[in-house]
Amino acid sequence: xxxxxxxxxxxxxxxxxxxxxxxxxxxxxxxxxxxxxxxxxxxxxxxxxxxxxxxxxxxxxxxxxxxxxxxxxxxxxxxxxxxxxxxxxxxxxxxxxxxxxxxxxxxxxxxxxxxxxxxxxxxxxxxxxxxxxxxxxxxxxxxxxxxxxxxxxxxxxxxxxxxxxxxxxxxxxxxxxxxxxxxxxxxxxxxxxxxxxxxxxxxxxxxxxxxxxxxxxxxxxxxxxxxxxx
Amino acid sequence: xxxxxxxxxxxxxxxxxxxxxxxxxxxxxxxxxxxxxxxxxxxxxxxxxxxxxxxxxxxxxxxxxxxxxxxxxxxxxxxxxxxxxxxxxxxxxxxxxxxxxxxxxxxxxxxxxxxxxxxxxxxxxxxxxxxxxxxxxxxxxxxxxxxxxxxxxxxxxxxxxxxxxxxxxxxxxxxxxxxxxxxxxxxxxxxxxxxxxxxxxxxxxxxxxxxxxxxxxxxxxxxxxxxxxxxxxxxxxxxxxxxxxxxxxxxxxxxxxxxxxxxxxxxxxxxxxxxxxxxxxxxxxxxxxxxxxxxxxxxxxxxxxxxxxxxxxxxxxxxxxxxxxxxxxxxxxxxxxxxxxxxxxxxxxxxxxxxxxxxxxxxxxxxxxxxxxxxxxxxxxxxxxxxxxxxxxxxxxxxxxxxxxxxxxxxxxxxxxxxxxxxxxxxxxxxxxxxxxxxxxxxxx
Numbered sequence: 001x002x003x004x005x006x007x008x009x010x011x012x013x014x015x016x017x018x019x020x021x022x023x024x025x026x027x028x029x030x031x032x033x034x035x036x037x038x039x040x041x042x043x044x045x046x047x048x049x050x051x052x053x054x055x056x057x058x059x060x061x062x063x064x065x066x067x068x069x070x071x072x073x074x075x076x077x078x079x080x081x082x083x084x085x086x087x088x089x090x091x092x093x094x095x096x097x098x099x100x101x102x103x104x105x106x107x108x109x110x111x112x113x114x115x116x117x118x119x120x121x122x123x124x125x126x127x128x129x130x131x132x133x134x135x136x137x138x139x140x141x142x143x144x145x146x147x148x149x150x151x152x153x154x155x156x157x158x159x160x161x162x163x164x165x166x167x168x169x170x171x172x173x174x175x176x177x178x179x180x181x182x183x184x185x186x187x188x189x190x191x192x193x194x195x196x197x198x199x200x201x202x203x204x205x206x207x208x209x210x211x212x213x214x215x216x217x218x219x220x221x222x223x224x225x226x227x228x229x230x
Numbered sequence: 231x232x233x234x235x236x237x238x239x240x241x242x243x244x245x246x247x248x249x250x251x252x253x254x255x256x257x258x259x260x261x262x263x264x265x266x267x268x269x270x271x272x273x274x275x276x277x278x279x280x281x282x283x284x285x286x287x288x289x290x291x292x293x294x295x296x297x298x299x300x301x302x303x304x305x306x307x308x309x310x311x312x313x314x315x316x317x318x319x320x321x322x323x324x325x326x327x328x329x330x331x332x333x334x335x336x337x338x339x340x341x342x343x344x345x346x347x348x349x350x351x352x353x354x355x356x357x358x359x360x361x362x363x364x365x366x367x368x369x370x371x372x373x374x375x376x377x378x379x380x381x382x383x384x385x386x387x388x389x390x391x392x393x394x395x396x397x398x399x400x401x402x403x404x405x406x407x408x409x410x411x412x413x414x415x416x417x418x419x420x421x422x423x424x425x426x427x428x429x430x431x432x433x434x435x436x437x438x439x440x441x442x443x444x445x446x447x448x449x450x451x452x453x454x455x456x457x458x459x460x461x462x463x464x465x466x467x468x469x470x471x472x473x474x475x476x477x478x479x480x481x482x483x484x485x486x487x488x489x490x491x492x493x494x495x496x497x498x499x500x501x502x503x504x505x506x507x508x509x510x511x512x513x514x515x516x517x518x519x520x521x522x523x524x525x526x527x528x529x530x531x532x533x534x535x536x537x538x539x540x541x542x543x544x545x546x547x548x549x550x551x552x553x554x555x556x557x558x559x560x561x562x563x564x565x566x567x568x569x570x571x572x573x574x575x576x577x578x579x580x581x582x583x584x585x586x587x588x589x590x591x592x593x594x595x596x597x598x599x600x601x602x603x604x605x606x607x608x609x610x611x612x613x614x615x616x617x618x619x620x621x622x623x624x625x626x627x628x629x630x631x632x633x634x635x636x637x638x639x640x641x642x643x644x645x646x647x648x649x650x651x652x653x654x655x656x657x658x659x660x661x662x663x664x665x666x667x668x669x670x671x672x673x674x675x
Contacts, residue, residue: 047539103574104239116582
């Protein structure tokens, strides 16, 4: 049986309340797994810990306790620079606000992601990725010169820059108008399928979540989300 | 894409701010470069005067510094003239009409008279004799060399030699003629002199001098000392005749002659140190009523100690302040853009950039701004110096061009600026290093 690309075991994460010593639990996950190449939609109400979960999986934030295993590596025990390297090499991130670098062209946004990975900066691959998402003619345009849909496509191409095993997408359709929502989902799914990449999409839109073969509610496996305390 | 490339694109992204920062840096550096070069040039100019081929100047009573400034550097005004008889006291028996050695002749190896007060297109005209270039030495101890032509002869009353700078600036060649003016550039025009030689460059005030035969100089209007009707039986009345007009004109009678100063090289006698000889001669002259003796080296050293060095220190302090202010400019610029930077840093960190990467990127950005501003300022500074070159030449007596410089100080300037820029960028770099990625990207959910 193939090893899961994401495996969380007894993961807990809490934050201090502003101005006090009291802490609020955000994540309390006994177990969560995502298999290689699987596509999964993760739903949850606002404040249920969706973004924190993605931050813990990507190593941006460290869990207070438990095991966070990414492609066989327990990143919870690793120092930050190593977690950064794991994130650069094995994970691709797509954000709700796209988060493209405004001063960089579409091509440069993809090349920047490559610069932080273990591989070399491959201009040809960056061009291919952008062409594959239909932006071959917009390589040298800056984000401000691209439409919202085009920016999201750059974000998808950038997420795949370092041949990741997993793409994490945080509300990728929230900033896109209804007409383009389906395009974004189709783009993510077809691209990840083409590259054999596992896809975890966090969304609060049922119509989006309904299109995925695996559909989970965060409240179902995050005990901290069942009794909202905030 | 390298970190350098990322830093460069970040600068490009904030082009206007980056340009303003670099411009302010460039202006600061230009000021520093111009200050350093000017201070170095002025210091070098005064230092070079101490090594001229004579060790004493004899002139009219007054300020010894003024005597040195006027005679050596060809700046300031002559004090007054000294009598022809007094000048002759420095001559050996063979050079005197009475066949007797002058009062000071035993202590003197060479005594060369100079007469000043005329100008040629802004340059000082110095009347002297052929001994100036035949018997005196340059700063390096060697004889004067001619880039073209030869020294004038004592019997060629209207011959002249041009300093290197004068010939270059005025485009004069051997065989050309020039007419000095009396007292100032707009004074009465004198008879023409013919260029017999052009000196090789010496990097001393000599380069700016127009040297003419003293005999011709004496014959010009306003140069003869009034005699109140006393006739001089040894020489005919002076009537200036232009050179080449057929026959040499009669020289000016001795009674009507004066000189501005005498450049003296003291003699060296076995067993008596030259310094003691000079000291004795100086004391003897200064005790008399006819004139004063000044030692250029001593006067220049005092000038450097009392004026140039403190000024140099002050300029260096100003320079340091300017550089620090420039570095603060970088800090202000980078702190000002830190909000925008935080989001970019958060994005890059999310893409896998390590904290060290973002720290390095911010520092590289500061270094690029410093190098760009520094180099632009360096060029601007040199252009500035070239622009004020004529002013420096007039006041310090040294020719200045675009490539004039203070090599060591300038060599240290850009590295120092880079270090300061790194120091100034540390604060924003550390802020970038500590950027909370989760907060800037989405906040805890």
